[in-house]
Amino acid sequence: MKLNRNFISRISDDESILVSGGGAEFSGIVKGNRTFGVILELLKKETSEADLISAMKGRFEAPEGMIEKDVARVLSELRRIGALDE
Amino acid sequence: MKGTYRIAERTIEITSVYDRVQQYCRDYRYEGVPDFRISITQEDIDCERKRSEKEQTNVPVINYSDPYLEELAVYRRIAEKMPYYDTFLFHGSAVSVDGEAYIFTAVSGTGKSTHARLWRELLKEKAVMVNDDKPLIRITESRALVYGTPYNGKHHLGNNICVPVKAVCILERSEKNHIRQITFEEAYLKLLKQAYRPADPRAMEKTLDLIDRLSERVKFYRLGCNMDKEAAETAYNAMKG
Structure with missing residues:
Protein backbone atom coordinates (compact mmCIF):
# COMPACT_ATOMS: atom_id res chain seq x y z
CA MET A 1 0.00 0.00 0.00
CA LYS A 2 1.03 3.58 -0.65
CA LEU A 3 -0.35 7.11 -0.24
CA ASN A 4 -2.28 8.13 -3.35
CA ARG A 5 -0.44 10.76 -5.40
CA ASN A 6 -3.43 13.13 -5.24
CA PHE A 7 -2.87 13.60 -1.52
CA ILE A 8 -0.14 15.84 -0.13
CA SER A 9 1.02 15.83 3.48
CA ARG A 10 2.45 18.67 5.53
CA ILE A 11 4.03 17.76 8.83
CA SER A 12 5.23 20.02 11.62
CA ASP A 13 6.41 19.20 15.14
CA ASP A 14 2.95 19.08 16.67
CA GLU A 15 0.54 18.80 13.76
CA SER A 16 0.12 16.82 10.56
CA ILE A 17 -2.14 17.74 7.68
CA LEU A 18 -3.24 15.70 4.69
CA VAL A 19 -4.61 17.78 1.81
CA SER A 20 -6.42 16.40 -1.20
CA GLY A 21 -5.58 17.85 -4.59
CA GLY A 22 -8.15 18.57 -7.29
CA GLY A 23 -7.59 15.12 -8.78
CA ALA A 24 -9.01 13.34 -5.72
CA GLU A 25 -12.67 12.41 -5.23
CA PHE A 26 -12.39 13.50 -1.59
CA SER A 27 -12.24 17.26 -1.26
CA GLY A 28 -10.99 18.20 2.14
CA ILE A 29 -8.25 18.36 4.72
CA VAL A 30 -7.47 15.80 7.42
CA LYS A 31 -5.70 17.03 10.52
CA GLY A 32 -3.84 14.78 12.90
CA ASN A 33 -1.10 14.50 15.49
CA ARG A 34 2.58 13.67 15.09
CA THR A 35 1.85 9.91 14.97
CA PHE A 36 -0.50 10.47 12.04
CA GLY A 37 2.28 12.42 10.32
CA VAL A 38 4.82 9.63 10.80
CA ILE A 39 2.39 7.11 9.27
CA LEU A 40 1.84 9.45 6.30
CA GLU A 41 5.61 9.80 5.83
CA LEU A 42 6.03 6.00 5.88
CA LEU A 43 3.21 5.66 3.33
CA LYS A 44 5.12 7.73 0.78
CA LYS A 45 6.89 4.46 -0.11
CA GLU A 46 5.22 1.12 -0.82
CA THR A 47 4.69 -0.62 2.53
CA SER A 48 2.37 -2.99 4.41
CA GLU A 49 0.37 -2.72 7.62
CA ALA A 50 2.83 -5.10 9.34
CA ASP A 51 5.82 -3.00 8.22
CA LEU A 52 4.10 0.18 9.38
CA ILE A 53 3.49 -1.32 12.83
CA SER A 54 7.06 -2.50 13.04
CA ALA A 55 8.45 0.93 12.00
CA MET A 56 6.19 2.69 14.49
CA LYS A 57 7.28 0.38 17.30
CA GLY A 58 10.86 1.35 16.49
CA ARG A 59 10.04 5.02 16.98
CA PHE A 60 7.44 5.12 19.74
CA GLU A 61 7.03 3.41 23.07
CA ALA A 62 3.41 2.52 23.74
CA PRO A 63 1.36 0.04 25.79
CA GLU A 64 0.81 -3.39 24.22
CA GLY A 65 -1.61 -3.24 21.28
CA MET A 66 -1.87 0.55 21.09
CA ILE A 67 0.32 1.02 18.01
CA GLU A 68 -1.53 -1.73 16.15
CA LYS A 69 -4.81 0.00 17.00
CA ASP A 70 -3.53 3.47 15.93
CA VAL A 71 -2.17 2.20 12.62
CA ALA A 72 -5.41 0.35 11.85
CA ARG A 73 -7.46 3.45 12.68
CA VAL A 74 -5.37 5.73 10.43
CA LEU A 75 -5.39 3.22 7.54
CA SER A 76 -9.15 2.84 7.83
CA GLU A 77 -9.60 6.63 7.62
CA LEU A 78 -7.22 6.90 4.66
CA ARG A 79 -9.11 4.10 2.87
CA ARG A 80 -12.40 5.87 3.52
CA ILE A 81 -11.25 9.04 1.76
CA GLY A 82 -9.52 7.19 -1.08
CA ALA A 83 -6.03 8.21 -0.01
CA LEU A 84 -4.54 4.71 -0.20
CA ASP A 85 -3.42 2.85 -3.30
CA GLU A 86 -3.54 -0.90 -2.56
CA MET B 1 -12.06 31.16 -31.62
CA LYS B 2 -8.66 32.29 -30.47
CA GLY B 3 -7.34 35.17 -28.39
CA THR B 4 -4.25 36.11 -26.39
CA TYR B 5 -4.45 37.64 -22.93
CA ARG B 6 -2.07 38.91 -20.26
CA ILE B 7 -3.13 37.77 -16.78
CA ALA B 8 -0.89 37.96 -13.68
CA GLU B 9 2.25 38.62 -15.74
CA ARG B 10 1.64 35.65 -18.03
CA THR B 11 0.66 35.71 -21.66
CA GLN B 23 -15.50 38.50 -24.74
CA TYR B 24 -15.37 37.80 -21.00
CA CYS B 25 -11.59 38.23 -21.00
CA ARG B 26 -11.50 41.19 -23.41
CA ASP B 27 -10.10 43.70 -20.88
CA TYR B 28 -6.99 41.51 -20.66
CA ARG B 29 -6.31 41.21 -24.40
CA TYR B 30 -2.65 41.35 -25.32
CA GLU B 31 -0.36 40.98 -28.30
CA GLY B 32 2.61 38.76 -27.56
CA VAL B 33 4.16 35.34 -27.54
CA PRO B 34 2.22 33.10 -25.15
CA ASP B 35 3.84 31.61 -22.06
CA PHE B 36 1.30 28.82 -22.39
CA ARG B 37 -1.70 27.84 -24.48
CA ILE B 38 -5.13 26.61 -23.44
CA SER B 39 -7.43 24.84 -25.84
CA ILE B 40 -10.95 23.89 -24.77
CA THR B 41 -12.97 21.10 -26.33
CA GLN B 42 -16.60 20.05 -25.91
CA GLU B 43 -15.28 17.26 -23.70
CA ASP B 44 -13.79 19.83 -21.29
CA ILE B 45 -17.14 21.62 -21.17
CA ASP B 46 -18.95 18.35 -20.42
CA CYS B 47 -16.43 17.63 -17.63
CA GLU B 48 -17.09 21.08 -16.18
CA ARG B 49 -20.84 20.35 -16.18
CA LYS B 50 -20.28 17.07 -14.31
CA ARG B 51 -18.04 18.83 -11.81
CA SER B 52 -20.63 21.56 -11.23
CA GLU B 53 -23.34 18.94 -10.75
CA LYS B 54 -21.22 17.26 -8.09
CA GLU B 55 -20.28 20.47 -6.28
CA GLN B 56 -23.68 22.18 -6.27
CA THR B 57 -26.34 19.58 -5.70
CA ASN B 58 -28.97 22.19 -4.76
CA VAL B 59 -28.60 24.23 -7.96
CA PRO B 60 -30.28 23.26 -11.25
CA VAL B 61 -26.99 22.81 -13.09
CA ILE B 62 -28.82 21.71 -16.20
CA ASN B 63 -29.49 25.41 -16.85
CA TYR B 64 -25.80 26.25 -17.14
CA SER B 65 -25.03 27.00 -20.76
CA ASP B 66 -22.06 25.51 -22.56
CA PRO B 67 -20.48 28.97 -23.13
CA TYR B 68 -20.71 29.68 -19.37
CA LEU B 69 -19.21 26.30 -18.49
CA GLU B 70 -16.44 26.99 -20.98
CA GLU B 71 -15.58 30.17 -19.03
CA LEU B 72 -15.16 28.03 -15.91
CA ALA B 73 -13.11 25.45 -17.80
CA VAL B 74 -10.73 28.15 -19.06
CA TYR B 75 -10.07 29.55 -15.59
CA ARG B 76 -9.60 26.06 -14.20
CA ARG B 77 -6.93 25.42 -16.82
CA ILE B 78 -5.27 28.74 -16.04
CA ALA B 79 -5.33 27.93 -12.30
CA GLU B 80 -3.76 24.52 -13.01
CA LYS B 81 -0.83 26.17 -14.81
CA MET B 82 -0.23 29.18 -12.58
CA LEU B 118 -18.57 48.64 3.01
CA TRP B 119 -14.90 49.53 2.49
CA ARG B 120 -15.78 51.30 -0.76
CA GLU B 121 -18.56 53.19 0.99
CA LEU B 122 -16.26 54.15 3.87
CA LEU B 123 -13.16 55.04 1.89
CA LYS B 124 -14.83 56.28 -1.32
CA GLU B 125 -12.39 56.58 -4.23
CA PRO B 150 -11.49 38.65 -15.73
CA TYR B 151 -13.05 36.27 -13.19
CA ASN B 152 -14.17 38.84 -10.66
CA GLY B 153 -17.53 37.68 -9.33
CA LYS B 154 -21.16 38.02 -10.29
CA HIS B 155 -21.08 41.82 -10.11
CA HIS B 156 -17.86 42.01 -12.17
CA LEU B 157 -16.03 44.15 -9.66
CA GLY B 158 -12.35 44.37 -10.36
CA ASN B 159 -9.63 45.99 -12.37
CA ASN B 160 -6.70 44.86 -14.47
CA ILE B 161 -4.17 45.91 -11.84
CA CYS B 162 -1.50 44.43 -9.59
CA VAL B 163 -1.12 45.48 -5.95
CA PRO B 164 1.21 44.30 -3.12
CA VAL B 165 -0.76 42.41 -0.46
CA LYS B 166 -0.66 43.89 3.03
CA ALA B 167 -3.05 41.53 4.80
CA VAL B 168 -5.35 38.56 4.45
CA CYS B 169 -8.43 38.77 6.64
CA ILE B 170 -10.65 35.80 7.49
CA LEU B 171 -14.25 36.93 7.86
CA GLU B 172 -16.85 35.47 10.19
CA ARG B 173 -20.31 36.75 10.86
CA SER B 174 -20.82 38.33 14.27
CA GLU B 175 -23.33 40.65 15.88
CA LYS B 176 -20.54 42.90 17.13
CA ASN B 177 -17.49 43.91 15.13
CA HIS B 178 -14.12 42.74 16.43
CA ILE B 179 -10.77 41.99 14.85
CA ARG B 180 -7.46 40.51 15.96
CA GLN B 181 -4.20 39.66 14.29
CA ILE B 182 -3.64 35.90 14.08
CA THR B 183 -0.66 33.72 13.34
CA PHE B 184 -0.09 32.01 10.02
CA GLU B 185 -0.63 28.68 11.79
CA GLU B 186 -4.05 29.86 12.93
CA ALA B 187 -4.93 30.98 9.41
CA TYR B 188 -3.41 27.98 7.65
CA LEU B 189 -6.39 25.64 7.32
CA LYS B 190 -8.61 28.43 6.02
CA LEU B 191 -5.94 29.48 3.51
CA LEU B 192 -5.72 25.89 2.26
CA LYS B 193 -9.47 25.68 1.91
CA GLN B 194 -9.72 28.95 0.01
CA ALA B 195 -6.86 28.30 -2.41
CA TYR B 196 -7.49 26.49 -5.67
CA ARG B 197 -6.20 22.93 -5.41
CA PRO B 198 -4.77 21.73 -8.71
CA ALA B 199 -5.44 18.20 -9.96
CA ASP B 200 -1.78 17.93 -10.94
CA PRO B 201 0.03 16.74 -7.76
CA ARG B 202 3.18 18.69 -8.62
CA ALA B 203 1.18 21.91 -9.03
CA MET B 204 -0.56 21.08 -5.75
CA GLU B 205 2.82 20.76 -3.99
CA LYS B 206 3.82 24.10 -5.46
CA THR B 207 0.57 25.68 -4.25
CA LEU B 208 1.29 24.53 -0.69
CA ASP B 209 4.83 25.96 -0.97
CA LEU B 210 3.40 29.27 -2.21
CA ILE B 211 0.99 29.42 0.75
CA ASP B 212 3.95 28.81 3.09
CA ARG B 213 5.85 31.64 1.40
CA LEU B 214 2.82 33.92 1.72
CA SER B 215 3.23 33.63 5.49
CA GLU B 216 6.49 35.60 5.46
CA ARG B 217 5.08 38.42 3.34
CA VAL B 218 1.67 39.39 4.72
CA LYS B 219 -0.19 39.75 8.01
CA PHE B 220 -3.24 37.67 8.90
CA TYR B 221 -6.36 38.77 10.76
CA ARG B 222 -9.65 37.27 11.91
CA LEU B 223 -12.62 39.62 11.71
CA GLY B 224 -16.01 39.03 13.28
CA CYS B 225 -18.32 41.45 11.52
CA ASN B 226 -21.89 42.51 10.86
CA MET B 227 -23.10 44.40 7.80
CA ASP B 228 -22.84 47.91 9.25
CA LYS B 229 -20.35 50.50 8.06
CA GLU B 230 -18.68 50.20 11.46
CA ALA B 231 -17.42 46.76 10.36
CA ALA B 232 -15.29 48.40 7.67
CA GLU B 233 -14.01 51.01 10.15
CA THR B 234 -13.04 48.29 12.64
CA ALA B 235 -11.21 46.29 9.98
CA TYR B 236 -9.49 49.18 8.23
CA ASN B 237 -8.31 50.87 11.43
CA ALA B 238 -6.79 47.61 12.71
CA MET B 239 -5.10 46.55 9.49
CA LYS B 240 -3.83 49.81 8.02
CA GLY B 241 -1.02 49.81 10.60
Whole structure:
Protein backbone atom coordinates (compact mmCIF):
# COMPACT_ATOMS: atom_id res chain seq x y z
CA MET A 1 0.00 0.00 0.00
CA LYS A 2 1.03 3.58 -0.65
CA LEU A 3 -0.35 7.11 -0.24
CA ASN A 4 -2.28 8.13 -3.35
CA ARG A 5 -0.44 10.76 -5.40
CA ASN A 6 -3.43 13.13 -5.24
CA PHE A 7 -2.87 13.60 -1.52
CA ILE A 8 -0.14 15.84 -0.13
CA SER A 9 1.02 15.83 3.48
CA ARG A 10 2.45 18.67 5.53
CA ILE A 11 4.03 17.76 8.83
CA SER A 12 5.23 20.02 11.62
CA ASP A 13 6.41 19.20 15.14
CA ASP A 14 2.95 19.08 16.67
CA GLU A 15 0.54 18.80 13.76
CA SER A 16 0.12 16.82 10.56
CA ILE A 17 -2.14 17.74 7.68
CA LEU A 18 -3.24 15.70 4.69
CA VAL A 19 -4.61 17.78 1.81
CA SER A 20 -6.42 16.40 -1.20
CA GLY A 21 -5.58 17.85 -4.59
CA GLY A 22 -8.15 18.57 -7.29
CA GLY A 23 -7.59 15.12 -8.78
CA ALA A 24 -9.01 13.34 -5.72
CA GLU A 25 -12.67 12.41 -5.23
CA PHE A 26 -12.39 13.50 -1.59
CA SER A 27 -12.24 17.26 -1.26
CA GLY A 28 -10.99 18.20 2.14
CA ILE A 29 -8.25 18.36 4.72
CA VAL A 30 -7.47 15.80 7.42
CA LYS A 31 -5.70 17.03 10.52
CA GLY A 32 -3.84 14.78 12.90
CA ASN A 33 -1.10 14.50 15.49
CA ARG A 34 2.58 13.67 15.09
CA THR A 35 1.85 9.91 14.97
CA PHE A 36 -0.50 10.47 12.04
CA GLY A 37 2.28 12.42 10.32
CA VAL A 38 4.82 9.63 10.80
CA ILE A 39 2.39 7.11 9.27
CA LEU A 40 1.84 9.45 6.30
CA GLU A 41 5.61 9.80 5.83
CA LEU A 42 6.03 6.00 5.88
CA LEU A 43 3.21 5.66 3.33
CA LYS A 44 5.12 7.73 0.78
CA LYS A 45 6.89 4.46 -0.11
CA GLU A 46 5.22 1.12 -0.82
CA THR A 47 4.69 -0.62 2.53
CA SER A 48 2.37 -2.99 4.41
CA GLU A 49 0.37 -2.72 7.62
CA ALA A 50 2.83 -5.10 9.34
CA ASP A 51 5.82 -3.00 8.22
CA LEU A 52 4.10 0.18 9.38
CA ILE A 53 3.49 -1.32 12.83
CA SER A 54 7.06 -2.50 13.04
CA ALA A 55 8.45 0.93 12.00
CA MET A 56 6.19 2.69 14.49
CA LYS A 57 7.28 0.38 17.30
CA GLY A 58 10.86 1.35 16.49
CA ARG A 59 10.04 5.02 16.98
CA PHE A 60 7.44 5.12 19.74
CA GLU A 61 7.03 3.41 23.07
CA ALA A 62 3.41 2.52 23.74
CA PRO A 63 1.36 0.04 25.79
CA GLU A 64 0.81 -3.39 24.22
CA GLY A 65 -1.61 -3.24 21.28
CA MET A 66 -1.87 0.55 21.09
CA ILE A 67 0.32 1.02 18.01
CA GLU A 68 -1.53 -1.73 16.15
CA LYS A 69 -4.81 0.00 17.00
CA ASP A 70 -3.53 3.47 15.93
CA VAL A 71 -2.17 2.20 12.62
CA ALA A 72 -5.41 0.35 11.85
CA ARG A 73 -7.46 3.45 12.68
CA VAL A 74 -5.37 5.73 10.43
CA LEU A 75 -5.39 3.22 7.54
CA SER A 76 -9.15 2.84 7.83
CA GLU A 77 -9.60 6.63 7.62
CA LEU A 78 -7.22 6.90 4.66
CA ARG A 79 -9.11 4.10 2.87
CA ARG A 80 -12.40 5.87 3.52
CA ILE A 81 -11.25 9.04 1.76
CA GLY A 82 -9.52 7.19 -1.08
CA ALA A 83 -6.03 8.21 -0.01
CA LEU A 84 -4.54 4.71 -0.20
CA ASP A 85 -3.42 2.85 -3.30
CA GLU A 86 -3.54 -0.90 -2.56
CA MET B 1 -12.06 31.16 -31.62
CA LYS B 2 -8.66 32.29 -30.47
CA GLY B 3 -7.34 35.17 -28.39
CA THR B 4 -4.25 36.11 -26.39
CA TYR B 5 -4.45 37.64 -22.93
CA ARG B 6 -2.07 38.91 -20.26
CA ILE B 7 -3.13 37.77 -16.78
CA ALA B 8 -0.89 37.96 -13.68
CA GLU B 9 2.25 38.62 -15.74
CA ARG B 10 1.64 35.65 -18.03
CA THR B 11 0.66 35.71 -21.66
CA ILE B 12 -1.97 33.06 -22.35
CA GLU B 13 -3.41 32.00 -25.67
CA ILE B 14 -6.98 30.72 -25.33
CA THR B 15 -8.63 28.65 -28.05
CA SER B 16 -12.30 28.21 -27.28
CA VAL B 17 -15.37 26.57 -28.76
CA TYR B 18 -17.54 29.66 -28.10
CA ASP B 19 -16.85 33.37 -28.36
CA ARG B 20 -18.29 34.19 -24.92
CA VAL B 21 -15.08 33.48 -22.98
CA GLN B 22 -13.10 35.61 -25.43
CA GLN B 23 -15.50 38.50 -24.74
CA TYR B 24 -15.37 37.80 -21.00
CA CYS B 25 -11.59 38.23 -21.00
CA ARG B 26 -11.50 41.19 -23.41
CA ASP B 27 -10.10 43.70 -20.88
CA TYR B 28 -6.99 41.51 -20.66
CA ARG B 29 -6.31 41.21 -24.40
CA TYR B 30 -2.65 41.35 -25.32
CA GLU B 31 -0.36 40.98 -28.30
CA GLY B 32 2.61 38.76 -27.56
CA VAL B 33 4.16 35.34 -27.54
CA PRO B 34 2.22 33.10 -25.15
CA ASP B 35 3.84 31.61 -22.06
CA PHE B 36 1.30 28.82 -22.39
CA ARG B 37 -1.70 27.84 -24.48
CA ILE B 38 -5.13 26.61 -23.44
CA SER B 39 -7.43 24.84 -25.84
CA ILE B 40 -10.95 23.89 -24.77
CA THR B 41 -12.97 21.10 -26.33
CA GLN B 42 -16.60 20.05 -25.91
CA GLU B 43 -15.28 17.26 -23.70
CA ASP B 44 -13.79 19.83 -21.29
CA ILE B 45 -17.14 21.62 -21.17
CA ASP B 46 -18.95 18.35 -20.42
CA CYS B 47 -16.43 17.63 -17.63
CA GLU B 48 -17.09 21.08 -16.18
CA ARG B 49 -20.84 20.35 -16.18
CA LYS B 50 -20.28 17.07 -14.31
CA ARG B 51 -18.04 18.83 -11.81
CA SER B 52 -20.63 21.56 -11.23
CA GLU B 53 -23.34 18.94 -10.75
CA LYS B 54 -21.22 17.26 -8.09
CA GLU B 55 -20.28 20.47 -6.28
CA GLN B 56 -23.68 22.18 -6.27
CA THR B 57 -26.34 19.58 -5.70
CA ASN B 58 -28.97 22.19 -4.76
CA VAL B 59 -28.60 24.23 -7.96
CA PRO B 60 -30.28 23.26 -11.25
CA VAL B 61 -26.99 22.81 -13.09
CA ILE B 62 -28.82 21.71 -16.20
CA ASN B 63 -29.49 25.41 -16.85
CA TYR B 64 -25.80 26.25 -17.14
CA SER B 65 -25.03 27.00 -20.76
CA ASP B 66 -22.06 25.51 -22.56
CA PRO B 67 -20.48 28.97 -23.13
CA TYR B 68 -20.71 29.68 -19.37
CA LEU B 69 -19.21 26.30 -18.49
CA GLU B 70 -16.44 26.99 -20.98
CA GLU B 71 -15.58 30.17 -19.03
CA LEU B 72 -15.16 28.03 -15.91
CA ALA B 73 -13.11 25.45 -17.80
CA VAL B 74 -10.73 28.15 -19.06
CA TYR B 75 -10.07 29.55 -15.59
CA ARG B 76 -9.60 26.06 -14.20
CA ARG B 77 -6.93 25.42 -16.82
CA ILE B 78 -5.27 28.74 -16.04
CA ALA B 79 -5.33 27.93 -12.30
CA GLU B 80 -3.76 24.52 -13.01
CA LYS B 81 -0.83 26.17 -14.81
CA MET B 82 -0.23 29.18 -12.58
CA PRO B 83 1.59 27.45 -9.67
CA TYR B 84 4.47 26.85 -12.12
CA TYR B 85 4.75 30.65 -12.29
CA ASP B 86 4.71 31.14 -8.49
CA THR B 87 1.06 32.13 -8.67
CA PHE B 88 -2.10 30.61 -7.23
CA LEU B 89 -5.81 31.28 -7.36
CA PHE B 90 -7.35 32.37 -4.09
CA HIS B 91 -11.05 32.66 -3.31
CA GLY B 92 -11.52 36.08 -1.78
CA SER B 93 -12.34 39.72 -2.33
CA ALA B 94 -9.28 41.97 -2.79
CA VAL B 95 -9.46 45.72 -2.18
CA SER B 96 -6.62 48.17 -2.69
CA VAL B 97 -6.22 51.21 -0.45
CA ASP B 98 -3.32 53.63 -0.85
CA GLY B 99 -1.50 51.12 -3.04
CA GLU B 100 -1.75 48.17 -0.65
CA ALA B 101 -4.20 45.28 -0.93
CA TYR B 102 -6.37 43.68 1.72
CA ILE B 103 -7.88 40.30 0.86
CA PHE B 104 -11.07 39.18 2.61
CA THR B 105 -11.76 35.49 2.58
CA ALA B 106 -14.53 33.28 3.98
CA VAL B 107 -16.82 30.48 2.93
CA SER B 108 -19.32 31.48 0.25
CA GLY B 109 -22.25 33.41 1.61
CA THR B 110 -20.45 34.88 4.64
CA GLY B 111 -20.30 38.35 3.14
CA LYS B 112 -16.89 38.96 1.56
CA SER B 113 -18.35 41.09 -1.22
CA THR B 114 -20.63 42.90 1.21
CA HIS B 115 -17.67 43.74 3.42
CA ALA B 116 -15.66 44.93 0.42
CA ARG B 117 -18.61 47.16 -0.51
CA LEU B 118 -18.57 48.64 3.01
CA TRP B 119 -14.90 49.53 2.49
CA ARG B 120 -15.78 51.30 -0.76
CA GLU B 121 -18.56 53.19 0.99
CA LEU B 122 -16.26 54.15 3.87
CA LEU B 123 -13.16 55.04 1.89
CA LYS B 124 -14.83 56.28 -1.32
CA GLU B 125 -12.39 56.58 -4.23
CA LYS B 126 -9.44 55.57 -2.01
CA ALA B 127 -10.72 51.98 -2.15
CA VAL B 128 -10.19 50.30 -5.52
CA MET B 129 -11.44 46.79 -6.24
CA VAL B 130 -8.73 44.45 -7.45
CA ASN B 131 -11.02 41.43 -7.74
CA ASP B 132 -14.23 40.54 -5.91
CA ASP B 133 -14.08 36.77 -6.19
CA LYS B 134 -11.09 34.86 -7.53
CA PRO B 135 -7.90 36.93 -7.70
CA LEU B 136 -4.51 35.44 -8.49
CA ILE B 137 -1.71 35.85 -5.94
CA ARG B 138 1.91 35.80 -7.09
CA ILE B 139 4.76 35.29 -4.64
CA THR B 140 8.01 37.06 -5.48
CA GLU B 141 11.34 37.14 -3.63
CA SER B 142 10.16 39.91 -1.36
CA ARG B 143 6.42 40.37 -1.76
CA ALA B 144 3.01 38.87 -2.38
CA LEU B 145 1.18 40.55 -5.25
CA VAL B 146 -2.53 40.26 -5.99
CA TYR B 147 -3.77 40.57 -9.56
CA GLY B 148 -7.11 41.45 -11.04
CA THR B 149 -8.45 38.83 -13.44
CA PRO B 150 -11.49 38.65 -15.73
CA TYR B 151 -13.05 36.27 -13.19
CA ASN B 152 -14.17 38.84 -10.66
CA GLY B 153 -17.53 37.68 -9.33
CA LYS B 154 -21.16 38.02 -10.29
CA HIS B 155 -21.08 41.82 -10.11
CA HIS B 156 -17.86 42.01 -12.17
CA LEU B 157 -16.03 44.15 -9.66
CA GLY B 158 -12.35 44.37 -10.36
CA ASN B 159 -9.63 45.99 -12.37
CA ASN B 160 -6.70 44.86 -14.47
CA ILE B 161 -4.17 45.91 -11.84
CA CYS B 162 -1.50 44.43 -9.59
CA VAL B 163 -1.12 45.48 -5.95
CA PRO B 164 1.21 44.30 -3.12
CA VAL B 165 -0.76 42.41 -0.46
CA LYS B 166 -0.66 43.89 3.03
CA ALA B 167 -3.05 41.53 4.80
CA VAL B 168 -5.35 38.56 4.45
CA CYS B 169 -8.43 38.77 6.64
CA ILE B 170 -10.65 35.80 7.49
CA LEU B 171 -14.25 36.93 7.86
CA GLU B 172 -16.85 35.47 10.19
CA ARG B 173 -20.31 36.75 10.86
CA SER B 174 -20.82 38.33 14.27
CA GLU B 175 -23.33 40.65 15.88
CA LYS B 176 -20.54 42.90 17.13
CA ASN B 177 -17.49 43.91 15.13
CA HIS B 178 -14.12 42.74 16.43
CA ILE B 179 -10.77 41.99 14.85
CA ARG B 180 -7.46 40.51 15.96
CA GLN B 181 -4.20 39.66 14.29
CA ILE B 182 -3.64 35.90 14.08
CA THR B 183 -0.66 33.72 13.34
CA PHE B 184 -0.09 32.01 10.02
CA GLU B 185 -0.63 28.68 11.79
CA GLU B 186 -4.05 29.86 12.93
CA ALA B 187 -4.93 30.98 9.41
CA TYR B 188 -3.41 27.98 7.65
CA LEU B 189 -6.39 25.64 7.32
CA LYS B 190 -8.61 28.43 6.02
CA LEU B 191 -5.94 29.48 3.51
CA LEU B 192 -5.72 25.89 2.26
CA LYS B 193 -9.47 25.68 1.91
CA GLN B 194 -9.72 28.95 0.01
CA ALA B 195 -6.86 28.30 -2.41
CA TYR B 196 -7.49 26.49 -5.67
CA ARG B 197 -6.20 22.93 -5.41
CA PRO B 198 -4.77 21.73 -8.71
CA ALA B 199 -5.44 18.20 -9.96
CA ASP B 200 -1.78 17.93 -10.94
CA PRO B 201 0.03 16.74 -7.76
CA ARG B 202 3.18 18.69 -8.62
CA ALA B 203 1.18 21.91 -9.03
CA MET B 204 -0.56 21.08 -5.75
CA GLU B 205 2.82 20.76 -3.99
CA LYS B 206 3.82 24.10 -5.46
CA THR B 207 0.57 25.68 -4.25
CA LEU B 208 1.29 24.53 -0.69
CA ASP B 209 4.83 25.96 -0.97
CA LEU B 210 3.40 29.27 -2.21
CA ILE B 211 0.99 29.42 0.75
CA ASP B 212 3.95 28.81 3.09
CA ARG B 213 5.85 31.64 1.40
CA LEU B 214 2.82 33.92 1.72
CA SER B 215 3.23 33.63 5.49
CA GLU B 216 6.49 35.60 5.46
CA ARG B 217 5.08 38.42 3.34
CA VAL B 218 1.67 39.39 4.72
CA LYS B 219 -0.19 39.75 8.01
CA PHE B 220 -3.24 37.67 8.90
CA TYR B 221 -6.36 38.77 10.76
CA ARG B 222 -9.65 37.27 11.91
CA LEU B 223 -12.62 39.62 11.71
CA GLY B 224 -16.01 39.03 13.28
CA CYS B 225 -18.32 41.45 11.52
CA ASN B 226 -21.89 42.51 10.86
CA MET B 227 -23.10 44.40 7.80
CA ASP B 228 -22.84 47.91 9.25
CA LYS B 229 -20.35 50.50 8.06
CA GLU B 230 -18.68 50.20 11.46
CA ALA B 231 -17.42 46.76 10.36
CA ALA B 232 -15.29 48.40 7.67
CA GLU B 233 -14.01 51.01 10.15
CA THR B 234 -13.04 48.29 12.64
CA ALA B 235 -11.21 46.29 9.98
CA TYR B 236 -9.49 49.18 8.23
CA ASN B 237 -8.31 50.87 11.43
CA ALA B 238 -6.79 47.61 12.71
CA MET B 239 -5.10 46.55 9.49
CA LYS B 240 -3.83 49.81 8.02
CA GLY B 241 -1.02 49.81 10.60
